[in-house]
């Protein structure tokens with residue numbers, strides 16, 4: 285089954301073609317970073333307008349790259365939520381129009397399910413059940429995953445998401461949006477010994493997170509460094525970025541280990557924009573190796589928003605017979621636990637030959 289996936293929930297237009305026999309055939313991405321950079325964050329109306337401009341040309345691009353015609357497509361999947369309402373509507377209406385024109389089924393996909401399943405696109409894919417750490421600009425969640433659509437929330441951020449904290453601290457340090465990669469780059473030159481930032485909520489039982497106190501701690505540290513009105517030196521900025529990144533990473537690692545222990549599982553999946561962070565990846569690898577557990581993550585380009593994850597998640601559900609009715613629905617807020625399970629679970633064994641599923 286050949287599925288076209290459209291992702292337009294925020295500030296990236298992502299389009300991909302996934303085939304359940306042959307794997308990922310083509311994908312294309314347009315990042316709106318330059319559109320929003322002067323505002324220091326995403327401007328919803330500008331995001332919607334840019335998706336209108338970019339989505340159809342990207343659809344043509346991926347069809348051409350895969351050597352396919354629209355008439356070859358067997359189903360269309362789009363991000364129905366969570367996300368910005370206007371941006372979601374662009375993907376939803378285009379997906380429905382294409383599917384209607386081609387006479388094929390269409391399905392709205394949950395953005396975080398897309399992230400969660402993105403590691404399935406890799407040659408080394410995780411097996412269910414596993415614990416997933418979803419860390420993006422809008423979410424920080426630990427989820428027990430027993431199969432597609434079988435999700436149990438174990439813990440989540442009580443305030444800022446991890447990516448949001450990266451973005452806000454980046455702003456404090458005068459770095460552009462989105463801040464995560466910029467903080468990571470500064471942190472490489474930082475002295476890990478100079479500051480010791482708190483690890484929020486690690487001494488309390490449970491699997492929830494809180495990053496707003498860490499943000500305030502960072503702000504106070506910046507104020508101390510600037511006492512007397514001086515500007516932050518380049519070394520100050522690098523050292524603060526390092527201390528902040530270390531604190532977020534250490535907190536996430538502690539909670540992931542705790543979640544695996546609680547659920548008696550040995551497989552962790554990390555996904556979402558922050559999972560591109562190399563210090564987080566290597567810290568998790570080291571920590572989990574000590575308890576004979578393994579961590580799986582998507583390729584860096586599939587950590588942040590992309591069409592491939594939506595095409596993949598949509599393909600699994602469309603192939604199992606799930607389709608939307610004629611109404612165009614978007615869900616700007618959409619708890620992942622409301623998703624229906626996939627009928628006939630246990631068929632998710634991957635073929636080793638191609639990056640796709642064999643059934």
Ligand code: KG4
Pocket residue numbers: 294419420421422423446447448450451462463464465468556557558559560561562587588589
């Ligand atoms: O998943 P994503 O692309 O969009 C949402 O669904 O939110 O995640 C974007 C978030 C941003 O907050 C960005 O700063 C963060 O992921 N991010 C990173 C890195 N790359 C992206 N955070 C830390 N380190 C990175 N290397």
Ligand code: ZN
Pocket residue numbers: 395399420421556557588589
């Ligand atoms: Zn995302």
